[in-house]
Amino acid sequence: MVEDTPFFKALWDLTIDVCRRARVPLYIERHDPKIFTTVQKIYLWLYKTKKKLTLRGLVDDLNSSKVVEYLQLRKVPTYGVLSYFITNLSQQVLNFLDDAVQAILPAFESVIIDSTGLECTHPSHYFCQRIDSKYPTDGFITLHAIVDYEHGFVRAHRARAKKIHDSKMLKPLIKDLKSKPKIVYADRGYDSEENYRFLIEDVGCTPLILQKNMLKPLHKCKGDYRREMREIFDYSEYLKRNKIEGIFGGTKKQYGSTVNTRNARTQRKEISIKIILLNLEKKIRMKILHIIYRLTNFQTKPA
Secondary structure, eight states: OGGGSHHHHHHHHHHHHHHHHTTOOSOSSTTOOOSSOHHHHHHHHHHHHHTTOOHHHHHHHHTTSSHHHHTTOSSOOOHHHHHHHHHHSOHHHHHHHHHHHHHTSOOOSEEEEEEEEEEEOSSOHHHHHHTTOOOSSSSEEEEEEEEETTTOOEEEEEEESSOOOGGGGHHHHHHHOSSOOSEEEEOGGGOOHHHHHIIIIIIOOEEEEOOSSTTSOGGGOOSHHHHHHHHHOOHHHHGGGGHHHHHHHHHHHHHOSEEOSSSHHHHHHHHHHHHHHHHHHHHHHHHHHHHHHHHHHHHHSOO
């Protein structure tokens, strides 16, 4: 069975490790029935996201899988237990968990910043039309993220249900990074004199941002920092930014391009779980490749 593969067991071990590092409490609420631990519930949400299941589909899957055995669950959790957990789980706990994941990831020097949209399936447009109610959002939630160029890990992210220009998200995302980058790649959406000033003066890095109206004469370019960077801009180097598009596309293909929870608060939590899973899975794959590489080199060494 798929769920009995070494990957899911490795994911369980890594989940325990990062939850311990993040000091995630054994039980979230004081009056929790204490049947399922917080770590078990977090893993089940990671498992659900990996297999692209609905909550009811997860319950059905657990009834026929061996996950219950190696998680040592007393019984299969119900739909209500899993739904109540994500609703009442603090975003701060997920932030601590993300910090713990970042602590076990390799160092980086260059980062790429961009945004992408995830479709919201609840409530549907049809349902809102049927009850004569306005749709609460435009039907999608925006994920703003920073990815490192060297390994493809998501180093910082924020999800917003309301529209906001990309350029306004650069500062908060860069400030969320655990270490300062040397190069920042970004598209035209982040082109502003203030962003250039912030990256050069406050962060001390090189901003490779594609400017608007690149064909405009240099003397007509507004802003001292924009003019300075325009003179040394390397378009072939800037094309490294395209790596983030592949990461966004791969994430949507692996874990789905929709969020199934009903309100913006829980949708942000669902996106955080996707990001945590993405980083954990990349970490596991990297470890497996490293082991294979060492075994291959050992076998090819002359006796």
